[in-house]
Amino acid sequence: MSRTGVLFVCLGNICRSPTAEGVFRRKLAQRPELEALLEVDSAGTAAYHVGNSPDSRSSAMAARRGYDLSMLRARAVDPVDFDRYRYILAMDQQNLVNLQALRPSGFSGHLGLFLDFAGKRNAEVPDPYYTSGERGFEEVLDLVEAASDGLLAHLEAELLR
Numbered sequence: 001m002s003r004t005g006v007l008f009v010c011l012g013n014i015c016r017s018p019t020a021e022g023v024f025r026r027k028l029a030q031r032p033e034l035e036a037l038l039e040v041d042s043a044g045t046a047a048y049h050v051g052n053s054p055d056s057r058s059s060a061m062a063a064r065r066g067y068d069l070s071m072l073r074a075r076a077v078d079p080v081d082f083d084r085y086r087y088i089l090a091m092d093q094q095n096l097v098n099l100q101a102l103r104p105s106g107f108s109g110h111l112g113l114f115l116d117f118a119g120k121r122n123a124e125v126p127d128p129y130y131t132s133g134e135r136g137f138e139e140v141l142d143l144v145e146a147a148s149d150g151l152l153a154h155l156e157a158e159l160l161r
């Protein structure tokens with residue numbers, strides 16, 4: 001059986017979406033039955049940072065909460081992602097619009113905002129890249145943790161019951 005793909009998408013794939021990938025992967029590791037059914041990755045709609053490690057501020061703030069982002073490297077969204085990933089989850093509205101423009105007509109998966117899974121309609125994970133302080137990165141982590149819990153519950157209900 002092919003695995004269900006979950007792809008987290010932001011602009012640069014160095015702040016928000018790698019944070020989402022790292023948080024979601026660690027939570028998923030506590031649910032091996034579900035982990036075996038999923039393929040998880042992240043990507044950016046822009047290619048400025050391809051090949052780079054996550055932003056050092058994202059990595060440091062994530063590490064404080066026990067999430068390791070060090071193995072992640074930025075890549076750009078590729079049209080074949082619509083074949084491999086059934087859940088394509090955008091961090092904000094602009095990235096969702098960019099993804100909708102790439103969406104092939106035959107895509108039957110879920111393309112939407114990640115924070116829908118935190119029970120927040122039309123809510124965005126704010127871009128922390130140009131903020132000087134730590135607060136923006138903490139907010140990203142808070143939002144991503146909440147949405148990851150919601151997404152895990154959703155996937156458990158869909159795939160394990």
Ligand code: 4NP
Pocket residue numbers: 010011012013014015016017048127128129
């Ligand atoms: P991300 O943050 O989309 O959460 O990875 C950004 C990273 C880089 C840039 C913008 C946002 N940039 O303009 O280089």
